Amino acid sequence: MxxxxxxxxxxxxxxxxxxxxxxxxxxxxxxxxxxxxxxxxxxxxxxxxxxxxxxxxxxxxxxxxxxxxxxxxxxxxxxxxxxxxxxxxxxxxxxxxxxxxxxxxxxxxxxxxxxxxxxxxxxxxxxxxxxxxxxxxxxxxxxxxxxxxxxxxxxxxxxxxxxxxxxxxxxxxxxxxxxxxxxxxxxxxxxxxxxxxxxxxxxxxxxxxxxxxxxxxxxxxxxxxxxxxxxxxxxxxxxxxxxxxxxxxxxxxxxxxxxxxxxxxxxxxxxxxxxxxxxxxxxxxxxxxxxxxxxxxxxxxxxxxxxxxxxxxxxxxxxxxxxxxxxxxxxxxxxxxxxxxxxxxxxxxxxxxxxxxxxxxxxxxxxxxxxxxxxxxxxxxxxxxxxxxxxxxxxxxxxxxxxxxxxxxxxxxxxxxxxxxxxxxxxxxxxxxxxxxxxxxxxxxxxxxxxxxxxxxxxxxxxxxxxxxxxxxxxxxxxxxxxxxxxxxxxxxxxxxxxxxRFDLHETKHDAPGVELPTIPAKQKTNNNIKAPPKKPKQNPAKVEATDGIHGLKKALAAPPKPNVLSVFTEDQKRSPTRIVGQGGNGKLLFSDDFDGRSELGERYHTSKAIAESFTIVDGVLTCKQTQEDHGAHMHPMVAFKDGDIQFDVRFKGGTQFNVVIDDKNDKTVHAGHICRVSITPKKMILGDDKTGAMNLEVRELRQRTDLVADQVKALEELLQKTRQVGNVEIQKGKWYHVRVVIIDDVMETYLDGEPIARLQSPGIGHATKTNVGLTINGSTIEFDNLQVRSPKMSPLR
The missing domain is CATH 3.40.720.10 (Alkaline Phosphatase, subunit A)
Incomplete structure (x- = not known):
């Protein structure tokens, strides 16, 4: 020295x-x-x-x-x-x-x-x-x-x-x-x-x-x-x-x-x-x-x-x-x-x-x-x-x-x-x-x-x-x-x-010491005006009872009919011959579109007149761009199924995110009939159970509340985390990729170019009927081609 x-x-x-x-x-x-x-x-x-x-x-x-x-x-x-x-x-x-x-x-x-x-x-x-x-x-x-x-x-x-x-x-x-x-x-x-x-x-x-x-x-x-x-x-x-x-x-x-x-x-x-x-x-x-x-x-x-x-x-x-x-x-x-x-x-x-x-x-x-x-x-x-x-x-x-x-x-x-x-x-x-x-x-x-x-x-x-x-x-x-x-x-x-x-504190100590704030979901805009949760808000008895309903909901979801398993694929799962990927389109074809020979979506898709302007077809490729500030561009091929194998090709050309949304328009317990979804960015695939998670009407109402105390905010976050999973990807701008979303019973799996990315097992995914698949695009241009929905024959790993 x-x-x-x-x-x-x-x-x-x-x-x-x-x-x-x-x-x-x-x-x-x-x-x-x-x-x-x-x-x-x-x-x-x-x-x-x-x-x-x-x-x-x-x-x-x-x-x-x-x-x-x-x-x-x-x-x-x-x-x-x-x-x-x-x-x-x-x-x-x-x-x-x-x-x-x-x-x-x-x-x-x-x-x-x-x-x-x-x-x-x-x-x-x-x-x-x-x-x-x-x-x-x-x-x-x-x-x-x-x-x-x-x-x-x-x-x-x-x-x-x-x-x-x-x-x-x-x-x-x-x-x-x-x-x-x-x-x-x-x-x-x-x-x-x-x-x-x-x-x-x-x-x-x-x-x-x-x-x-x-x-x-x-x-x-x-x-x-x-x-x-x-x-x-x-x-x-x-x-x-x-x-x-x-x-x-x-x-x-x-x-x-x-x-x-x-x-x-x-x-x-x-x-x-x-x-x-x-x-x-x-x-x-x-x-x-x-x-x-x-x-x-x-x-x-x-x-x-x-x-x-x-x-x-x-x-x-x-x-x-x-x-x-x-x-x-x-x-x-x-x-x-x-x-x-x-x-x-x-x-x-x-x-x-x-x-x-x-x-x-x-x-x-x-x-x-x-x-x-x-x-x-x-x-x-x-x-x-x-x-x-x-x-x-x-x-x-x-x-x-x-x-x-x-x-x-x-x-x-x-x-x-x-x-x-x-x-x-x-x-x-x-x-x-x-x-x-x-x-x-x-x-x-x-x-x-x-x-x-x-x-x-x-x-x-x-x-x-x-x-x-x-x-x-x-x-x-x-x-x-x-x-x-x-x-x-x-x-x-x-x-x-x-x-x-020693350094693995992202989930447990994300913010400054002593500060407990709701986690901002990945890829969503940060709200810099979030107030600290009040220590003891003034509420009437009825309001307290309604707020405490979060604990009842959390308890119900903590013990679903089938266990809630959140995991990315293990190495054993990736090597298992029972995985769906690699089996090809072996199920019954329910819907397909290669977007050839036309310039508009057509009657097979449901979308509003204003948002329809967000979609054009050029040289057999569907081009999508968000045109309304308050909502992504969305279109829905009308196809009914319980279990589904959804496949398509995608290319990011400036857009930042899109969602594959599976709905049941007859289900009134969730916002807009949303059952489950996969949100895809160039870096992430985020799997979500909407039915028992973010889009459940009771949960959604609690998410919009501004008077939850700290314990209630924490309980709500825990509930939402139970119904989502994140997988990492690397998607380059301007390059085509093949995406696959497979749903069987209460399990959803995602793949990119045949490689397994993430899986989520959660009760809402097992909802008995789905009436349509939707694509929602946020930001600038994203292109799609060769869309298919099939009925899979094999079950994913449990």
């Missing part, structure tokens, strides 16, 4: 080393040639081995050779939880940011339930740590943080806003707005005032949204940029957001160097993130082009952009690259070259630590995926004066390690009673210590992902042998028989299993 302290003291010397942390967006390790993968991402997303779409990174390669690069570095699987891990040095069991749309809540000063800001859950953020050590701190790029940006420990900032509430920028029309049309809500391009099929976002690349924080001058706090007559005159189509970020960072570095003060730069670049292409509104590629940069063997030349046009019609005069994540990585390489040149020019390269990493896997490949390490495996390259490690390092590193590393480099102290999950890299980087840590961890909602040197358990519960790296960095052998692996593999498995319960 004395040797480590001595080396660390050399590194941060009198004023401490300057530190620059570049945190790129949605870039898997495989996108950098350095990592040697046999596949990477093409402009449309997915996999390719075409070298035309492989990045070229001479500056990062040189940085990795002079410093070091880590073979296995993990973040979380998607933006918000990864950034929470980075900024807090903690995992979600503490900061409660489980997923982009699944964050823990707390009650603010007004009693509203809102997202728990990281500075509240973790008051020692990465910016605070540097400030404590006397550093000037700067945050540039993407924010995506709840709360006050001035409370994260950064003195100044240059943001390409991540908050969609920042819509008042007067300098750019590269933004979007929503508009009600004929009762529906559509998304429009502000530049063209034409509807678009995309997600609501700002333009953070060309003609970007830029907001400064505490920039030197009269205006403190947040202000839009351009903020001077000179910058207003130069701002326009040729302004590129990543360039603006770097210009303000370099200005900050110059000012701190002149003041003889060490600095910490946290650069959260958007580069790597897919986006709408305002210069090419019709483009279906995921990553808009960047300014052209050229490497001559010694350095880069940047071609000055020359973009002309307006209102969606532009000419870039060959000064903008073709789309693709490879060009985003190339531009990051150019910026790393700029950083290193700047440090040399300033004369501080020998006292500056430079770190390059990313927040999660590439969109269309690993982002949001809990499969193996697709979502978690990111690049990590470090160069620092005095390092003993050079080149490739076959060790395990987690993004939570950055905060304690920076604390040790700067000389900041973290109290012993303040829990940090990361481990400082200083002992590994600056001594002959051969190993950094024994395991690394990631998360995605309730999914936990963990690996050591030999085995990996992914979020789907599968185990993999990771003792050797496959050519594509992901095709590890699956471990299905533990007798076929070594004792060391089994021992490491047991060690990892002992770690997980």
């Amino acid at each position: 004395i040797a480590i302290a001595a080396i660390a003291s050399q590194v941060h010397a009198a004023d401490g080393p300057n530190i620059i942390l570049v945190f790129a967006d949605d870039i898997s390790a495989r996108e950098l040639p350095l990592y040697g993968s046999s596949t990477w991402s093409p402009p449309s997303g997915g996999d390719t081995a075409d070298v035309a779409f492989r990045a070229k990174t001479p500056a990062l390669d040189q940085m990795a050779e002079e410093g070091c690069w880590v073979e296995t570095a993990w973040a979380s699987v998607v933006c918000s939880p990864s950034r929470a891990m980075m900024m807090t040095g903690r995992y979600a069991h503490l900061h409660k940011w489980w997923n982009n749309k699944d964050k823990g809540r707390y009650l603010d000063a007004k009693g509203k339930a809102v997202t728990w800001p990281l500075y509240e859950s973790s008051p020692r953020l990465i910016g605070h740590v540097a400030q404590q050590a006397g550093y000037a701190t700067y945050w540039a790029g993407k924010t995506q943080m709840a709360g006050d940006l001035g409370k994260f420990g950064f003195d100044q900032g240059c943001f390409t806003p991540g908050n969609l509430s920042d819509t008042d920028n007067p300098y750019t029309d590269f933004k979007m707005y929503e508009k009600k049309i004929d009762g529906g809500k559509l998304l429009f391009n502000s530049d063209t005032n034409q509807p678009i099929d995309s997600y609501l976002q700002h333009g953070w690349y060309w003609k970007p949204h830029v907001r400064l924080m505490n920039h030197p001058g009269k205006n403190k706090g947040l202000q839009w940029w351009p903020n001077t007559p000179e910058s207003e005159a130069s701002f326009g189509l040729n302004t590129y957001g990543p360039d603006v970020e770097l210009e303000f960072i370099f200005d900050f570095m110059d000012r701190q160097d002149a003041a003889k003060r060490p600095f910490f730069v946290y650069h959260t670049s958007h580069l790597g993130h897919d986006a709408f292409d305002w210069l090419n509104p019709q483009s279906e590629s995921k990553w808009p082009g960047t300014p052209v940069v050229q490497w001559d063997g010694n350095g880069y030349t940047r071609i000055t952009p020359n973009v002309t046009g307006d209102q969606g019609v532009y000419n870039d005069h060959d000064t903008v690259t073709e789309p693709g994540i490879h060009n985003h990585v190339n531009y990051l390489d150019y910026q790393i070259w700029k950083y290193r040149n700047k440090l040399q020019h300033m004369g501080i390269a020998d006292n500056t630590v430079l770190i390059f990493c990313a927040d999660n896997g590439t969109s269309g490949y690993g982002k949001s995926s809990s499969d193996r390490q697709k979502g978690t495996h990111v690049p990590l390259i470090i160069v620092a004066p005095g390092m003993t490690k050079q080149g490739r390092q076959d060790v395990l590193v987690n993004m939570s390690d950055m905060l304690p590393t920076i604390a040790e480099l700067t000389g900041a102290t973290i109290p012993n009673d303040y829990e940090i999950n990361g481990e400082s890299l200083v002992p590994f980087l600056f001594t002959d210590k051969p190993k950094h840590r024994d395991w690394i961890y990631g998360y995605n909602g309730a999914d936990q992902i963990i690996r050591g040197d030999k085995v990996l358990k992914d979020g789907k519960g599968k185990w993999w042998d990771v003792s050797a790296d496959p050519d594509d960095l992901i095709s590890f052998p699956q471990i299905q028989d533990w007798n076929q692996v070594s004792d060391a593999h089994r021992a490491e498995r047991d060690e990892l299993l002992a770690v997980l319960p």
